[in-house]
Amino acid sequence: MSSEDLQETDTEARFEFKKEEKSAFKSEKGLTEETIRVISEDKDEPEWMLERRLRALDLFQEMPMPTDWPGQPDLSEIEIDEIVPYIRPDIETRGGVDDWEDLPEEIQDTFDKLGIPEAEKNALSGVGAQYESEIVYQNMKEQWEDKGVIFMDMDRAVQEHPDLVREHFMTSCVPPSDNKFAALHGAIWSGGSFVYVPENTTVEMPVQAYFRMNSEGMGQFEHTLIIAEDNSEVHYIEGCSAPKYSAFNLHSGGVEVFVGENAHVQYSTVQNWSRNTYNLNTKRAIVESDGTMEWVSGSMGSKATMLYPSTILKGPGATDNHITIAFAGEGQNIDTGAKVYHNAPNTQSTIESKSVAKDGGRTNYRGLVHIADGAENSSTAVECDALMFDNDSTSDTMPYMEIQESNVNVAHEATVGKIGDEDVFYLQSRGLDDDDAKQMIVNGFIEPITEELPIEYAVELNRLVELEMEGSLG
Amino acid sequence: MATLKIENLQAKVAEDGGETILRGVDLEVASNDIHALMGPNGSGKSTLAKVIAGHPAYEVTGGSVTLELEGDEFDEEMPDDLREWDLLDLEPNERAALGIFLGFQYPAEIEGITMVNFLRTALNAKLEEREELFEEGEEEEEDDEDAGYETSPMEGPADEGEVGVAEFQEILQEKMEVLDMDEKFASRYLNAGFSGGEKKQNEVLQAAILEPEIAVLDEIDSGLDIDRLQDVSNGINALRDEQGTGILQITHYQRILDYVEPDYVHVMLDGKIAKSGGAELAEQLEDDGYDWVREEVYETA
Numbered sequence: 017m018s019s020e021d022l023q024e025t026d027t028e029a030r031f032e033f034k035k036e037e038k039s040a041f042k043s044e045k046g047l048t049e050e051t052i053r054v055i056s057e058d059k060d061e062p063e064w065m066l067e068r069r070l071r072a073l074d075l076f077q078e079m080p081m082p083t084d085w086p087g088q089p090d091l092s093e094i095e096i097d098e099i100v101p102y103i104r105p106d107i108e109t110r111g112g113v114d115d116w117e118d119l120p121e122e123i124q125d126t127f128d129k130l131g132i133p134e135a136e137k138n139a140l141s142g143v144g145a146q147y148e149s150e151i152v153y154q155n156m157k158e159q160w161e162d163k164g165v166i167f168m169d170m171d172r173a174v175q176e177h178p179d180l181v182r183e184h185f186m187t188s189c190v191p192p193s194d195n196k197f198a199a200l201h202g203a204i205w206s207g208g209s210f211v212y213v214p215e216n217t218t219v220e221m222p223v224q225a226y227f228r229m230n231s232e233g234m235g236q237f238e239h240t241l242i243i244a245e246d247n248s249e250v251h252y253i254e255g256c257s258a259p260k261y262s263a264f265n266l267h268s269g270g271v272e273v274f275v276g277e278n279a280h281v282q283y284s285t286v287q288n289w290s291r292n293t294y295n296l297n298t299k300r301a302i303v304e305s306d307g308t309m310e311w312v313s314g315s316m317g318s319k320a321t322m323l324y325p326s327t328i329l330k331g332p333g334a335t336d337n338h339i340t341i342a343f344a345g346e347g348q349n350i351d352t353g354a355k356v357y358h359n360a361p362n363t364q365s366t367i368e369s370k371s372v373a374k375d376g377g378r379t380n381y382r383g384l385v386h387i388a389d390g391a392e393n394s395s396t397a398v399e400c401d402a403l404m405f406d407n408d409s410t411s412d413t414m415p416y417m418e419i420q421e422s423n424v425n426v427a428h429e430a431t432v433g434k435i436g437d438e439d440v441f442y443l444q445s446r447g448l449d450d451d452d453a454k455q456m457i458v459n460g461f462i463e464p465i466t467e468e469l470p471i472e473y474a475v476e477l478n479r480l481v482e483l484e485m486e487g488s489l490g
Numbered sequence: 491m492a493t494l495k496i497e498n499l500q501a502k503v504a505e506d507g508g509e510t511i512l513r514g515v516d517l518e519v520a521s522n523d524i525h526a527l528m529g530p531n532g533s534g535k536s537t538l539a540k541v542i543a544g545h546p547a548y549e550v551t552g553g554s555v556t557l558e559l560e561g562d563e564f565d566e567e568m569p570d571d572l573r574e575w576d577l578l579d580l581e582p583n584e585r586a587a588l589g590i591f592l593g594f595q596y597p598a599e600i601e602g603i604t605m606v607n608f609l610r611t612a613l614n615a616k617l618e619e620r621e622e623l624f625e626e627g628e629e630e631e632e633d634d635e636d637a638g639y640e641t642s643p644m645e646g647p648a649d650e651g652e653v654g655v656a657e658f659q660e661i662l663q664e665k666m667e668v669l670d671m672d673e674k675f676a677s678r679y680l681n682a683g684f685s686g687g688e689k690k691q692n693e694v695l696q697a698a699i700l701e702p703e704i705a706v707l708d709e710i711d712s713g714l715d716i717d718r719l720q721d722v723s724n725g726i727n728a729l730r731d732e733q734g735t736g737i738l739q740i741t742h743y744q745r746i747l748d749y750v751e752p753d754y755v756h757v758m759l760d761g762k763i764a765k766s767g768g769a770e771l772a773e774q775l776e777d778d779g780y781d782w783v784r785e786e787v788y789e790t791a
Contacts, residue, residue: 437546442598444582445543445591446608446696447616453583456611460602460679 031288033129034259035122037231039148041104045233046097049073052203055102059171059206064182072192072202079196087380087412089320089349094294099235099266101204103148111172112144112154123147130257132226140253142167142223146238148230149206160219166212167223170239173210180212184241189272190300197322198298201237201270208238208269213248215276222251222284227269229258229293235266242283246276246304253284257317260290264319267293273301275309277331282310289318291347296322305331305360313340315350316481324382326355329363329394336365341462343481344377344409353383353414358391358424367398370462372481374405379412386418387426395425402432403461405454455482491560491734492589492703493520494542499553500761501541511537513761514553517738519704524730524737526747526772529758530780535740536595538758539708543592544582554578557588557703572624587619589703591735593693593710600680605692608680609699610658614651616700665698669725686713694725697735704736705729711746723749744776757783 041058043051052073056066081091107113107120116124116133127133127145136143142156144167151169160167166177174181186192192202209225229236244250258265267289275281281301289295295318301309311325327336338354356365371379381400402411413430435457443453458481459466494517501512511534519525529535541548542555555577577585600608653661662676669691681689690710697705707726714722727750729735739750747755747769755771757764757780764787765771775783 436598439598439600441543441545441582442594443600443608443612445586445594446612446700447583447586447619448612449581449583449615449619452611452615456603456608457600460600463602 031130031257031290032259033126035126035230037103038106038120038122039103039231040106041102043100043102045100047073047076047099047101047200047204051101055204055206058102058104059174061174062178065174068186068192069203069205072186072199075192076196076199076203079199081196085351085382086414087351087378087410089294089322089351091294091296091320093264094266096200098233098263100231100233101149101235101237102206103231103234104150105147105152107152110150111169112151114153114155116153119152123152126228126230127153127226130226130228130255132224135224139221140224141219141221144169144209144223144225146207146225146227146236148228148234149236151207151209156223163217164212164214165217165219166210168210170208170210170241171206173241177210177212180243181210181241184243184272184274185239186270186272189274189302190270190298194298197268197296198270201239201268201298204235205237205239205270207236208240209242209252211240211242211244211250211252213244213250213279215245216247217245218249219251222253222282224253224255227254227256227267229256229265229267229289232261233263233265235268237267238269240269240271242271242273242281244273244275244279244281244307247278248276249280251282251284253286255286255288257288258290258293260292262292265290265293267295267297267318269297269299271297271299271325273299273309275301275303275307275334277304278306279304280308280310282312283325284312286314286316287318287321288316289321291317291319293318294320296320299323299325301325301327301336303327303329303331303334303336306333307331308335308337310337311339311354313338313352315340315342315352318350319347320349320351322351324353324355324384326357327365328357328359329365329391330359332360333362334360335363338365338367338369339464340367340369342369342371342379344371344373344379346375346377349378349380351380351382353381355384356386356396358385358387358394358396358421361390361392361394363391363394365396367396367400368464369400370464371400371402371411372405372458372461373402373409373411376406376408378410381413381415381430383414384416384418385426387421387424389420391421392423394421395427397427398429400430401461403458404432404434406434491521492736493518493558494590494704494736494738495554495556495558496538496542497554497556499538499541499555500551501537501548502551504547504549508549510551511548511761512541515758515761515763517756517763519736519738521703521734521736522730523754524726524750524752525739525754525756526752527738527740527756527758528742528772528775529764533758534761535758536708539592539706539738539740542577542585542706543590544577544580544585550578557585557590559588559703583615583619584623586700586702587616587623591697591700591702591705593690593697593705593707595708595712597681597689597693599682599684601682603680604677605680606658606662606676609662609696610651610653610655612696613653613658613699617652661699665695668698668728669695670721671695687715687718690714690722691718691725694722694729697729698725698733701733702735704738706738706740708740709742710739711741711743719746720749722746726750744772747772759784759787
C-alpha cells in the first residue's frame with residue numbers, strides 16, 4: 017500500500033460500510049456459564065481452557081463496575097446481557113485461510129477496502145485478519161516460518177502449542193483478576209494472535225493483525241499473546257474498525273507480551289472504532305534484563321476508550337517507551353495513559369502522550385510510574401501534552417508517581433493548551449484557510465507519533481486525523 | 491501589478507471598550523514601490539499591518555482597504571468585479587491569495603511541521619484559493635447560463651496540489667540561495683528554535699515563494715546583525731526587482747534603509763499618517779527624532 021494509493025482512497029468510505037451478517041455460529045445474547053460452555057465446545061477446547069474461562073466468569077460477576085475514577089467515561093450504558101459475545105463467521109477453514117481468494121466474497125471485499133492485502137504484499141512479514149469473533153485469514157512469509165517464527169490465530173495456538181499457551185495465557189501477565197473487563201475477556205475471549213519469536217531472531221518487517229467488527233450489538237474479545245525470546249526482535253501492528261450502529265458494541269481485548277533478555281518488541285495500534293463502540297482493553301508486557309518494550313497507540317475512534325498499556329520492567333537494564341495519541345470529538349471520552357513498574361535496577365522508561373479534544377470531546381491522560389525500593393539508577397521521563405480546540409472540550413492529566421527508591425531520576429512535564437489564535441492567524445496569512453491551518457497545527461502536534469510509525473500507518477493516521485477534524489468520521 | 495489603497499482607516503481592539511488605535515489612515519502602496527513607515531512606539535504601525543492582513547484581534551470601525559489588480563497577467567482584460575477587492579470583506583487567507591503578505595515582527599513557531607512541507611502547502615493553498623476567488627466572480631457573471639463547475643481541470647489531485655514536490659524543491663533551493671540560507675532550513679520545523687535573525691530571513695523567504703503583490707514587513711530589521719541585515723535586505727530588494735512586489739516596510743531605524751532604499755517615507759503619529767516624503771525624511775528622523783513632526787502637525791491643526 018503506497019502512500020499515494022492511500023491518499024487517493026476515500027478513507028471514510030473504507031471504514032463506513034456494512035456487510036450483511038452471515039454466521040456459522042452465533043451465541044445467545046448475554047453471559048452465562050452455559051454460553052461459556054457452548055463457546056468452548058464450539059472451539060473444541062481442552063478442559064484447562066474451559067476451567068480458566070469459568071474462573072474468569074466468576075471473577076467478572078464478583079467484581080464491581082469501575083465508576084469512581086475521576087473523569088472516567090460513563091459505562092452505565094454497557095449491559096453485558098445485551099451483547100452477543102460470540103459470532104463465528106461462515107467460513108470452512110477454522111484458524112484462517114492463507115489465501116484471500118478463499119474467503120467468502122463479502123469478507124474478502126471488507127479487507128480489500130481496508131487495504132490489508134495490499135499492505136501485506138508490500139510492507140509486512142505476516143497478516144492475521146479477524147472478522148467478528150474469529151481469525152479468517154492468517155499468513156506469514158515462508159522465510160519466517162523456516163526460522164521457527166510462529167504467527168497464528170490464538171484459538172489454533174491453544175490446540176497446537178498447549179504448553180506455551182498454558183504457561184503464559186492470562187497467568188503472570190494479565191490475570192483475569194486484574195480488572196472487571198480483563199475478567200470478562202478471560203471468560204469469553206475468542207480469536208486474536210499468537211506470536212512466538214525464537215532466540216536470536218529478528219523479524220525484519222512488521223506483522224499485522226486487523227480486527228473488524230461487522231455485526232450490530234456484538235462484542236469482540238480477541239486475545240494477543242506475544243513471546244519474544246532472548247535477543248529477538250519483532251514489531252506487531254494492530255488495526256481495528258467497525259461500521260456504526262445505533263446499538264452499542266463492546267471491544268475488550270487482552271494483550272500479553274513477554275520480552276526476553278535483550279529482546280525488542282514494538283506494539284503499535286491504530287484504533288478507529290465507530291462512535292458506538294466501548295473500547296476497554298487490558299495490555300501488558302513483562303520485560304527481562306536489557307529488553308525493550310515499545311507501545312505506540314493511536315486512539316481515534318470509539319465512544320469511550322479506557323486503555324493504559326502497562327509494562328513491568330522485571331530485569332535490570334530493561335527499557336520501556338510509550339507513545340500515545342488520543343483524539344476526542346463530540347460525545348467521545350478517550351481515557352488513556354500508561355503504566356510502568358520499575359522493579360529492577362538500571363531500568364528506564366519514557367512516556368510521551370499527546371491528546372487533542374474538540375467539539376466538546378474529552379481526553380484524559382491517566383498514568384502511573386512505580387519505582388520499587390531497590391530499583392537503583394532507574395530513570396523515568398513523562399511528558400503529556402493536551403491540545404484543545406474550544407472551551408467546550410475538556411482535557412485532564414492525572415500522572416501518578418510512586419517512587420520508593422531515592423537514587424533515581426524522575427522528570428515530568430505536562431502542558432494543556434488551547435490552539436493558539438496567533439498560530440492560526442500566522443498560517444492563514446500565508447494562504448491556508450481556518451480549517452487547514454488548524455489541521456496543520458494538529459499534524460505538527462502529533463508528529464512525534466507519526467514519525468515512529470511505518471510510513472503506511474503514518475499516512476493512515478494523518479488521514480484519520482483529517483477526517484476527525486472534518487467531523488465526518490463514524 | 492496592483493495597488494493597495496487605504497482610505498481613512500479606523501480600527502480598535504476587538505473587545506468591549508477596546509482602545510481605538512487607527513484614527514483615519516490614508517496610504518497607497520503600488521507594485522514596484524518601496525515605502526518605509528516609521529513612527530514612535532504605540533503610534534499604530536503594527537496594528538495597521540495586522541489590520542491589512544485581517545487579524546481578528548482588531549475591529550475596523552471605518553474607512554476602507556482596497557486592492558486594485560491590473561489585468562496584465564490575465565489573457566483578456568479583467569472585468570471590473572475582479573479588478574477591485576474590498577479586503578475588509580475577505581478572510582486572511584483570501585487576502586493572501588490575492589497577493590497580500592504580512593511579514594511578522596514575531597513569527598509563530600509551529601512544531602512538527604517542516605519548512606518545506608509548510609511552504610509547499612501554503613503555496614498550493616494560495617494558488618487554489620486564488621482560482622476559487624476568480625471562478626466565483628466568473629460564475630456570478632455566467633449565473634444564467636450555467637451552474638458552474640466544481641473544480642478546474644488545472645487542479646491536480648487534491649492532496650498533491652498544483653506544485654508537486656520535485657518542482658517545489660527547485661523553487662525553494664533557488665530562493666534560499668538569494669537569501670544565503672543554509673539548505674538545512676528546509677527540513678527544520680517552522681520557526682521552532684530559530685534565532686531572531688533566522689526567523690526574519692524566513693519571513694522574507696516566504697514572501698519570495700508566495701510572490702505577493704504587496705508585502706507589509708513589520709520590523710523585519712529588528713534583532714538582525716549586520717551580515718544578516720544584508721541578506722535580508724538583498725531578499726527584500728529581490729522581491730521588488732524580480733517579482734515587482736510593492737513593499738511597505740515598518741521600521742524604527744535608518745539602518746535598513748541604507749540597504750533597502752525607500753521611494754517614500756511616512757511618519758505615523760497617534761494612529762494617522764502625519765507626514766510623508768522621500769528617503770531624505772528618514773534621515774532627518776534619524777537625526778532629530780519625531781518631536782518636530784509632532785510639533786509641525788499640531789501647529790497646522
